[in-house]
Amino acid sequence: MKKLLEITLGxxxxxxxxxxxxxxxxxxETGARFRMSLAWVVVVGVIGIVLxxxxxxxxxxxxxxxxxDVIRERLGPRLGLVNLVASFFINFLTVTAxxxxxxxxxxxxxxxxxxxxxxxxxxxxxxxxxxxRFSAMEKIYGFLGLALAVAVVAxxxxxxxxxxxxxxxxxxxxxxxxxxxxxxFAIALLGAAMTPYEVFFFSSGAVEEGWTPSDLMVNRxxxxxxxxxxxxxxxxxxxxxxxxxxxxxxxVDHLSQVALPVSHVLGKIGLVVFLFGMFMAIFGAALExxxxxxxxxxxxxxxxxxKFVRPVExxxxxxxxxLTIILAAALALTTVDPIKVxxxxxxxxxxxxxxxxxxxLVVANDPDYMGDKTNSKFSNALAFIYLLLxxxxxxATIPLMIVxxxxx
Amino acid sequence: MSNPKGMGRPTGPELLIPRRRVPARVHGYDIVVxxxxxxxxxxxxxxxxxxxxxxxxxxxxxxxTADQMVSAVETGRLASEIAAAKKGLAPYLSVTIADAExxxxxxxxxxxxxxxxxxxxxxxxxxxxxxxxxxxxxxxDMRIAxxxxxxxxxxRVGRSLRSVSEKLDGFAQQHA
Amino acid sequence: MGEPLVNETGGRIIDAGxxxxxxxxxxxxxxxxxxxxDLELTFPEGGAPGASPPFVSAILAGPGALGPRLGGGVGRVxxxxxxxxxxxxxxxxxxxxxxxxxxxxxxxELAVSRDELDVVRVENWxxxxxxxxxxxxxxxxx
Amino acid sequence: MRLSDLLRADVLDPNGENVGQIHxxxxxxxxxxxxxxxxxxxxxxxxxxxxxxxxxxxxDRGGMKxxxxxxxxxxxxxxxxxxxxxxxxxxxxxxxxxxxMAKEELPAVPMLRQ
Numbered sequence: 001m002k003k004l005l006e007i008t009l010g011x012x013x014x015x016x017x018x019x020x021x022x023x024x025x026x027x028x029e030t031g032a033r034f035r036m037s038l039a040w041v042v043v044v045g046v047i048g049i050v051l052x053x054x055x056x057x058x059x060x061x062x063x064x065x066x067x068x069d070v071i072r073e074r075l076g077p078r079l080g081l082v083n084l085v086a087s088f089f090i091n092f093l094t095v096t097a098x099x100x101x102x103x104x105x106x107x108x109x110x111x112x113x114x115x116x117x118x119x120x121x122x123x124x125x126x127x128x129x130x131x132x133r134f135s136a137m138e139k140i141y142g143f144l145g146l147a148l149a150v151a152v153v154a155x156x157x158x159x160x161x162x163x164x165x166x167x168x169x170x171x172x173x174x175x176x177x178x179x180x181x182x183x184x185f186a187i188a189l190l191g192a193a194m195t196p197y198e199v200f201f202f203s204s205g206a207v208e209e210g211w212t213p214s215d216l217m218v219n220r221x222x223x224x225x226x227x228x229x230x231x232x233x234x235x236x237x238x239x240x241x242x243x244x245x246x247x248x249x250x251x252v253d254h255l256s257q258v259a260l261p262v263s264h265v266l267g268k269i270g271l272v273v274f275l276f277g278m279f280m281a282i283f284g285a286a287l288e289x290x291x292x293x294x295x296x297x298x299x300x301x302x303x304x305x306x307k308f309v310r311p312v313e314x315x316x317x318x319x320x321x322x323l324t325i326i327l328a329a330a331l332a333l334t335t336v337d338p339i340k341v342x343x344x345x346x347x348x349x350x351x352x353x354x355x356x357x358x359x360x361l362v363v364a365n366d367p368d369y370m371g372d373k374t375n376s377k378f379s380n381a382l383a384f385i386y387l388l389l390x391x392x393x394x395x396a397t398i399p400l401m402i403v404x405x406x407x408x
Numbered sequence: 409m410s411n412p413k414g415m416g417r418p419t420g421p422e423l424l425i426p427r428r429r430v431p432a433r434v435h436g437y438d439i440v441v442x443x444x445x446x447x448x449x450x451x452x453x454x455x456x457x458x459x460x461x462x463x464x465x466x467x468x469x470x471x472x473t474a475d476q477m478v479s480a481v482e483t484g485r486l487a488s489e490i491a492a493a494k495k496g497l498a499p500y501l502s503v504t505i506a507d508a509e510x511x512x513x514x515x516x517x518x519x520x521x522x523x524x525x526x527x528x529x530x531x532x533x534x535x536x537x538x539x540x541x542x543x544x545x546x547x548x549d550m551r552i553a554x555x556x557x558x559x560x561x562x563x564r565v566g567r568s569l570r571s572v573s574e575k576l577d578g579f580a581q582q583h584a
Numbered sequence: 585m586g587e588p589l590v591n592e593t594g595g596r597i598i599d600a601g602x603x604x605x606x607x608x609x610x611x612x613x614x615x616x617x618x619x620x621x622d623l624e625l626t627f628p629e630g631g632a633p634g635a636s637p638p639f640v641s642a643i644l645a646g647p648g649a650l651g652p653r654l655g656g657g658v659g660r661v662x663x664x665x666x667x668x669x670x671x672x673x674x675x676x677x678x679x680x681x682x683x684x685x686x687x688x689x690x691x692x693e694l695a696v697s698r699d700e701l702d703v704v705r706v707e708n709w710x711x712x713x714x715x716x717x718x719x720x721x722x723x724x725x726x
Numbered sequence: 727m728r729l730s731d732l733l734r735a736d737v738l739d740p741n742g743e744n745v746g747q748i749h750x751x752x753x754x755x756x757x758x759x760x761x762x763x764x765x766x767x768x769x770x771x772x773x774x775x776x777x778x779x780x781x782x783x784x785x786d787r788g789g790m791k792x793x794x795x796x797x798x799x800x801x802x803x804x805x806x807x808x809x810x811x812x813x814x815x816x817x818x819x820x821x822x823x824x825x826x827m828a829k830e831e832l833p834a835v836p837m838l839r840q
Contacts, residue, residue, distance in 0.1 A: 257504065
């Protein structure tokens with residue numbers, strides 16, 4: 001039973017990391033435009049995040065080093081700083097997108113403009129970080145975010161599951177879309193699936209929770225259960241858009257459209273559950289990303305960080321978190337299109353992936369850190385292939401962004 | 409990508425399976441060579457399509473605009489169907505319809521700001537403008553009704569938008 | 585994989601850049617202090633190069649040590665920030681004598697509390713002027 | 727002197743030939759007594775090689791488990807690194823260190839793990 005509770009860290013990270021505003025938007029958008037022809041990317045993304053999050057969690061458990069400690073130690077202060085600036089900026093866009101996303105969900109439930117909700121959402125995010133226990137936080141938002149599973153029910157009840165699976169074997173864009181756009185959206189999906197804050201948060205969380213080598217099993221369970229679960233939710237969102245929105249020629253540019261399939265199939269109750277799930281998942285992601293801002297900066301400079309000490313003992317960490325939330329809310333209040341912010345954040349995240357994942361792979365192989373818990377040959381082979389893939393993605397992202405005019 | 413009539417995108421909710429069946433067998437060429445070619449050629453091609461200086465470019469933009477407007481109108485119609493089936497919540501439907509209206513307005517505005525390069529393009533513009541205006545005003549009516557909680561009216565407007573949606577889709581296919 | 589290398593008298597051998605530089609420093613209570621941003625090397629009896637080799641006499645931590653290592657414009661900004669925030673006119677980097685180090689491992693562990701060290705000056709300022717003013721700042725660790 | 731004064735400095739042999747850049751500084755714990763810490767870490771020698779990129783990843787000190795291609799890449803990259811005992815250092819200038827052994831005579835870097 002205790003073990004069951006412990007895997008919630010993984011589930012929160014998976015729901016909040018996999019199914020956050022970025023995934024809701026990217027998967028629905030992709031489903032509506034490319035039907036299921038890009039579903040394979042979600043699978044590739046799940047395997048990638050499982051592989052690297054397991055390593056990050058194992059490193060944090062064995063050597064007590066969260067990811068940004070490792071980045072600073074192995075890449076040195078200069079490249080580490082480049083990494084910090086890039087990661088912080090992308091993460092900042094993500095915080096903005098999540099805060100706006102929570103506000104958009106509240107708008108859908110209340111018909112009150114999302115801009116009016118933003119200050120309240122920002123305050124709630126900060127208060128939860130300030131006051132709620134880390135373990136309580138992850139359990140509440142992890143389990144309640146599972147309400148999103150109603151999207152899986154909707155796809156199943158639509159009777160289209162088989163047709164969608166058949167579509168998923170078509171590994172090319174539909175006639176209405178071009179190859180560059182196909183690849184651009186593939187990159188967006190990969191960025192949404194493997195967003196670096198997931199490992200920042202997951203590894204820092206392992207330290208916050210005080211994991212010891214006996215928790216390695218918990219680490220594996222978290223990763224092997226949590227992320228694939230997030231992947232299934234993502235595919236359900238994509239599937240709903242692929243069968244209901246795509247045939248009607250609807251392309252997704254508002255969060256409201258993401259809920260149409262669930263509402264259409266399951267009616268009012270389904271819609272309520274889905275909106276609730278979206279709220280919890282995006283709110284959880286807002287907590288994770290805001291904390292990750294503090295984790296990354298604190299770990300680069302060596303400041304006291306984390307919720308495992310009293311706030312006064314980690315003053316600079318809490319200041320960074322507070323300022324990040326305030327500035328993100330301010331950016332969201334400029335009426336910048338939250339969906340656009342989301343799209344840019346995941347695509348830029350994709351471009352920055354090797355910066356985060358390369359040092360993790362190196363340290364997971366270093367007996368100085370890991371003792372005899374270094375990577376197996378199998379995970380190394382797979383991780384190396386992923387590293388090459390991530391580098392290729394990172395090189396291709398900006399040119400594709402220009403060519404496709406950001407997927408327009 | 410010439411698109412003969414009848415290969416258009418299905419519009420009715422009853423057509424959940426795509427009409428154009430994609431061949432199940434995918435050739436190695438499709439997987440390897442085409443993406444590579446696309447990656448290499450795309451920047452070159454993209455460089456050729458600037459602002460609508462040529463009539464063909466204008467026509468392409470008109471087609472794309474119609475296509476985008478189909479998305480907005482169909483979103484509104486889907487919301488109205490959900491309302492008719494009593495499957496949605498009032499605030500949610502209101503926001504969804506208002507979002508669709510907002511999208512429609514900005515699509516219309518973007519198209520109106522493009523300079524038509526010749527007489528033929530003027531005709532094209534008039535034709536599409538009429539459809540865009542119908543779409544926007546229909547979605548506005550729908551939003552007003554939704555905000556007032558008059559979902560019977562929402563449903564009525566939704567039905568009336570069907571022909572607009574079909575015409576927009578036809579226009580998009582014709583001028584792709 | 586073998587054991588860590590020692591010399592003939594049993595002294596442990598490490599590479600400064602790989603095993604010491606950029607590591608996390610923690611104090612006697614396990615609280616995090618800063619990073620090993622640089623090391624101070626001293627020649628015994630002020631000896632010249634070539635005679636007796638220098639030894640590591642102190643850890644240098646904080647922006648005053650990090651700035652020069654970053655170099656360039658960014659480095660000047662970091663060093664400049666340090667100079668502005670520091671009360672003395674030409675401050676050196678915060679120095680932690682190796683005499684208070686107890687262990688060089690994953691973390692570099694100290695025998696003193698971080699409050700006795702110059703490197704947490706900014707942390708203390710932020711605590712005093714901002715964080716401790718927010719209600720709930722003293723509540724228990726979570 | 728700071729450690730960072732040595733890192734990345736160029737190493738010149740008596741003929742003025744560039745041996746490479748200082749990748750790392752090897753320390754041994756047998757120096758002057760430092761209070762609680764016991765004997766200080768004193769400088770034993772310099773790890774010198776071409777191109778410092780990746781020299782901190784650990785692939786040049788043995789024991790790394792992989793991945794195989796990365797291991798090979800960095801071993802190839804840093805395989806010809808040289809070790810300079812401190813007794814061979816004759817002078818330290820601005821970003822340059824002079825040694826009294828010719829480039830060809832310098833030994834390879836001893837591994838930190840057997």
